[in-house]
Amino acid sequence: MANKVALVTGASSGIGESAARKLKGLGYTVYGAARRVDRMHHLTKSGIKILAMDVTDDASMRAGIDTIIEESGRIDVLVNNAGYGSYGAVEDVQMEEARAQFEVNVFGAVRLTQLVLPQMRAQHSGTIVNITSMGGKIHTPLGAWYHGTKFALEAISDCMRMEVRPFGIDVVVIEPGGIKTEWAGIAADKLRETSGHGPYAAQAHAMAESMIGEASVKRQSSPQLIADTIAKAVTAKKPKTRYAIGFGAKPTIFMRGLLSDRAFDSMMWAATGISKAVKKSGD
Template sequence: MSHPTNPEHTSTGPVLVTGCSSGIGAATADLLVKAGHTVYATARRTDTLTELESAGARVLPLDVTSEESMTAAVRAVEAEHGRVGALVNNAGYGEYGTIEETDLDKVRQMFETNVFGLSRMVQLVLPAMRAAGTGRIVNIGSMGGRFTWPVGGYYHATKYAVEAITDALRNEVRPFGIHVSLIEPGLIRTRFEGTAMGSEAAAEAQSSPYAALLTASASATGSGYANPVLATGPESVARVVLKAVESGRPRSRYVVTPAARAMIAARTLGGDRVWDGIVRQQFKA
């Protein structure tokens, strides 16, 4: 179902979305196109963007771990439009494992994508946004930026970092007419869960002192994503991103899925004792 073109979209300017090869990024770019926006869909490999290009998105190569690639993408949009109207920082993935056993080189790579790539994209688009006195930045965080499961500590750390960066940024750029929103999805059925479970499986070994925990974590992850009450499709996140891009007064935070809201509330209101009890029940620890 297509959305009617809103004439006010022209004031938003072009929307640059990172990580559009699949999942949330692909759904977001597609919905924004249908809503009448000029959308630049990006990914490391543009051959993953053919469907979005056919739908009307403009495609650009963009690797958020490469300074040259990030600079080139932003310059391409600015060369045609003068500025990026809205940046949707979606690129990210999860590297899972215990704190003791996870390869820290892999953790550093994850931080490069989830935290430093996001931050550098913000730095690159802001000068033109400030000069124009308007702009939108939408960071895709996670409910995992508000609480932490065992075996996910390093991934959660990247999302906690996105929380802090977004909070600081929102207040830094408000005087320049720039709105900043954080999207906090719950369990979203994308390729993410396969990556997460794969990284757990790679770390699991019979000789590991955490073998039972890793097995329980993989089981909980699989059952959680398979549960239609707990998990939903990427289109639900795309609809919220559209609100953040188009709203005259966007919220600072959007939590996606009732289950995510419930878990955030349990962690925030219950304190450590309640949360640790939930963890023990979930992982039978």
Template structure:
């Protein structure tokens, strides 16, 4: 029986993926900052809920060791934990900037580093990193979030080269707009009255997101794509999740900067 370790498994994509893999007969190490939120998952067979905060090195080491002790091995790592920081760059303190990169980038790297010795010893394993359409295209006021997701795309592609000879695959999943709590507790928006110069851009961003998120996909759809990525044995690196992701990323690939960015600006104008 194979085992997957999932970060950020308390809700959204992480929880949906834990349920999907458990239903398909996998062992699941469902990690989260507060394990008290994992009661539903913990009640299932072959699911081990444990604490892992991607910004806490000790919790990473402990949860990986705990998962291996429970199930004997880790076949797939899903780096899912993350959140979105949006707003004018001026609105973010240095601490908030670092928190965004510590969670979405450094945390992902630290969890990967913790699992790699195990996978390298086994000469097998798959690492699935959750990126976003925002790892290929950008939206207004997303300097920090897009910066982290562009980083995830780059580091994943580079890791692909260095890990493939060791029998370890790397996969990138790029969801579009998804019905999760991204706009709630997973969203950090910075704007106050001293930054009124940016208010028109913030209003335009609201119109843009309203149109893009008019028919979001469910997290279960992303879980299915993650399942495909985890089981794929080809050389494929990127997996898109959702019809909007496919359409937007195809458009971005086909158009030059001025054309695509011009279209985004047109939508912002309403």
């Protein structure tokens, strides 16, 4: 892998950092990108090159890709990992925030993909790895905008996979379950801020607790599991189109296909503790 080059977004922590380290360990030249470069300086000790990149800023993304091509002459792997979870009742979430969720989780990933595809087509090789979520296949209360972005990225990945196949390019979707990262805490805080004080408060506090409660955290998988799966996908001669991995991913996706919509709704209400919270509050 000495001559192969990988770009990983959201590399300042969690899945992104683990993926960058894993690919570097396999011999890739790795560029780790994030908005806050100050959180990535420690990666340089491992030989990872860092880039300041905001996936909502086209000029920032263009500059990053130009730097990689100028320095390394190619891009073999793009890991679209940057993203966050914006939770709150549909009634409560401001449209500005809804658009921001799509800008980061969908449009940023797709725009960066557009920027690397000409180079990959010229090479007649490359792998696009889109980090979606088991949330791209299922739904949970108060997560409409987040799930919407993940459903969208799944669909875009499927369409693009067929489009770029003649050019020797693979598109792979990774669908993590519960992972020990900052994501859950940020999503829970956002949820409480958005819907924790109105008519959806009982649901919001129950859902937030299900995200960051001790019982949930204990069951979460390590980001390294996702990094290992990314490595498996990008080094495979013929990678799978999807990898559902991490706590709860495979069984929850399986149950979504098995149950009716209303039966799955009830399962999610029970699993998140919302059914008890709503009953207790009388709402």
